[in-house]
Amino acid sequence: MRWTRSLIPTLRDDPADAEAISHKLMVRAGLVRQLAAGIYVYLPLGLRVIEKVNAIIRQEMNRIGGQEIEMPVLHPAEIWQQSGRWDVIGGEMFRLKDRNGRDMCLGMTHEEVIAWLAAREIRSYRDLPQIWYQIQTKERDEARPRSGVLRTREFLMKDSYTLDLDAAALEVSYNAHKDAYCRIFDRCGITYVVVQSDPGMMGGSGSHEFMAPSAAGEDDVALCDGCGYAANVELARGVPSASPASAAGKEEVATPGARTIPEVSAQLKIDPAATIKSLVFMGPDGPVLALVRGDHALHERKLARALKAEPRPAHPEEIKQHLGVAPGSVGPVGVRGARIIADESLRRGVYVVGANRDGFHLTGVTPGQDFPCEWADLQVALAGEGCPNCGKPLRIERVIEVGNIFKLGTTYSVPLGASYLDERGQQQPIVMGSYGIGPARIAAAAVEQRHDQDGIVWPWAIAPFHVHLVPVAVKDAAQMAAAEETYRELRAAGFDVLMDDREERAGVKFKDADLLGIPIRVTIGNALAKEGVVELRQRGTRADRRVPKAEVVAAVREMAQTIS
Numbered sequence: 001m002r003w004t005r006s007l008i009p010t011l012r013d014d015p016a017d018a019e020a021i022s023h024k025l026m027v028r029a030g031l032v033r034q035l036a037a038g039i040y041v042y043l044p045l046g047l048r049v050i051e052k053v054n055a056i057i058r059q060e061m062n063r064i065g066g067q068e069i070e071m072p073v074l075h076p077a078e079i080w081q082q083s084g085r086w087d088v089i090g091g092e093m094f095r096l097k098d099r100n101g102r103d104m105c106l107g108m109t110h111e112e113v114i115a116w117l118a119a120r121e122i123r124s125y126r127d128l129p130q131i132w133y134q135i136q137t138k139e140r141d142e143a144r145p146r147s148g149v150l151r152t153r154e155f156l157m158k159d160s161y162t163l164d165l166d167a168a169a170l171e172v173s174y175n176a177h178k179d180a181y182c183r184i185f186d187r188c189g190i191t192y193v194v195v196q197s198d199p200g201m202m203g204g205s206g207s208h209e210f211m212a213p214s215a216a217g218e219d220d221v222a223l224c225d226g227c228g229y230a231a232n233v234e235l236a237r238g239v240p241s242a243s244p245a246s247a248a249g250k251e252e253v254a255t256p257g258a259r260t261i262p263e264v265s266a267q268l269k270i271d272p273a274a275t276i277k278s279l280v281f282m283g284p285d286g287p288v289l290a291l292v293r294g295d296h297a298l299h300e301r302k303l304a305r306a307l308k309a310e311p312r313p314a315h316p317e318e319i320k321q322h323l324g325v326a327p328g329s330v331g332p333v334g335v336r337g338a339r340i341i342a343d344e345s346l347r348r349g350v351y352v353v354g355a356n357r358d359g360f361h362l363t364g365v366t367p368g369q370d371f372p373c374e375w376a377d378l379q380v381a382l383a384g385e386g387c388p389n390c391g392k393p394l395r396i397e398r399v400i401e402v403g404n405i406f407k408l409g410t411t412y413s414v415p416l417g418a419s420y421l422d423e424r425g426q427q428q429p430i431v432m433g434s435y436g437i438g439p440a441r442i443a444a445a446a447v448e449q450r451h452d453q454d455g456i457v458w459p460w461a462i463a464p465f466h467v468h469l470v471p472v473a474v475k476d477a478a479q480m481a482a483a484e485e486t487y488r489e490l491r492a493a494g495f496d497v498l499m500d501d502r503e504e505r506a507g508v509k510f511k512d513a514d515l516l517g518i519p520i521r522v523t524i525g526n527a528l529a530k531e532g533v534v535e536l537r538q539r540g541t542r543a544d545r546r547v548p549k550a551e552v553v554a555a556v557r558e559m560a561q562t563i564s
């Protein structure tokens with residue numbers, strides 16, 4: 001590709017609203033432009049990156065027996081009503097009506113369409129297993145579209161689905177996907193960890209996420225360097241430090257004006273870990289009092305798992321109405337009219353809790369003894385807590401979710417009637433799995449993980465081009481002739497080459513080359529006339545090499561071997 005005939009609108013300055021490095025650099029390098037909140041145009045270079053990612057995904061999906069199909073973006077409401085998700089999913093789903101007033105929606109994911117298809121096309125056990133996949137547009141009205149292409153409202157997803165006879169066969173399909181995903185992320189040149197995750201709204205019996213460490217991520221994972229334990233903090237359970245012993249007897253103490261845990265522990269001169277945080281939520285059957293230790297944080301997804309429904313924080317008026325007190329004074333002793341769920345760590349210890357009377361707290365309270373409660377894991381795992389498997393300290397890392405895999409089981413096949421006849425002629429539900437990857441997130445994660453102060457440093461496999469060819473003086477006929485020849489030779493050797501044939505100062509071209517982050521720069525300048533050499537520079541290491549012009553292809557090939 002020649003720069004002068006291309007749309008590569010590089011920018012000197014960061015876009016005003018960008019925080020994530022990948023957002024800044026992908027806009028500045030002319031890869032993408034934002035049309036509206038969370039809606040992006042991919043420019044030629046951006047699309048080249050995505051297409052390279054997609055090609056790797058296709059190869060690895062085909063390798064495990066995946067068959068590519070393409071499903072529609074526009075869905076009839078009926079299939080979503082049959083699965084039950086029409087009512088469960090809230091504002092994230094784009095809904096619309098057709099001209100006849102029929103309910104429709106834009107596909108956020110395709111489990112329903114797959115189950116619909118399987119219900120029609122799969123008859124017998126002989127038709128199984130199947131792996132169907134697509135690389136196609138998803139529409140989601142995300143609550144907080146942000147961070148450039150990391151979280152958008154329209155995005156490309158590779159989604160695949162497995163259809164199997166039973167749970168054991170699903171295990172095989174699931175593991176094949178897990179291996180394929182590792183190969184995909186390895187080949188794309190990103191660093192990642194595989195963690196256990198919460199299946200959430202997908203339903204089903206097990207899932208893993210593929211997480212690329214980066215400050216721009218929106219997830220946290222707990223990792224153990226001792227035994228390899230790895231889980232999303234939505235699921236991770238650390239072994240908390242012991243609760244401090246409390247000598248105080250059971251009594252009501254005045255805590256005037258103290259509403260928060262820090263205020264209460266400061267007034268009473270106690271460790272926050274010797275208090276209980278009482279949080280009120282509205283659950284499926286009314287108010288829920290959720291309890292965690294004062295120094296811990298509650299994870300709403302963990303509470304949702306315990307309740308088997310999405311809770312929401314109660315409004316102050318609701319707290320007043322159901323518990324008769326202001327939020328800062330709520331405590332579990334003597335509560336009626338709310339379900340009480342306490343974090344497992346409160347099984348041991350004696351605590352200070354809200355007294356359900358404004359301006360007072362109760363000391364010497366033993367959970368389970370001084371008030372009845374259900375027990376659940378509610379607490380956000382903290383760095384330094386013990387690994388649940390081996391006890392070594394956990395590490396918490398911020399990550400970008402680049403892919404995930406779910407064992408769905410029969411959650412979709414049963415309501416949509418996707419079944420097969422087994423060897424004895426009995427009808428059985430098809431056992432499904434579902435697997436997603438976001439190509440844009442792979443690209444953005446690569447930028448997050450590999451850049452320097454001057455720009456992007458693309459992994460070889462997904463770089464928009466392999467070689468950035470820079471003739472320094474395009475008016476110099478000899479230089480330009482050498483550049484044209486090099487351009488031809490490199491392309492003939494199989495390299496993707498961008499030639500910067502602009503009439504710009506060398507400094508401008510080099511700056512843009514650094515910003516674009518193409519792995520190898522080949523510069524043809526004055527040294528050609530003087531010494532017959534051209535310069536090779538590796539973007540990542542900035543290692544330079546001067547080679548006779550005739551050897552440039554061999555030298556690029558050699559340098560390419562050292563780049564991953």
Ligand code: ATP
Nearest residue numbers: 142150151152155157401402403404436437438441
């Ligand atoms: P998240 O928790 O980040 O919202 P998700 O669990 O909703 O992700 P899935 O529905 O499982 O994600 O989608 C599969 C993959 O699609 C994700 O692993 C991610 O790579 C990508 N993806 C999901 N939502 C978005 C989005 N809004 N923008 C870009 N890529 C996305």
Ligand code: MG
Nearest residue numbers: 092140142151
């Ligand atoms: Mg999501």
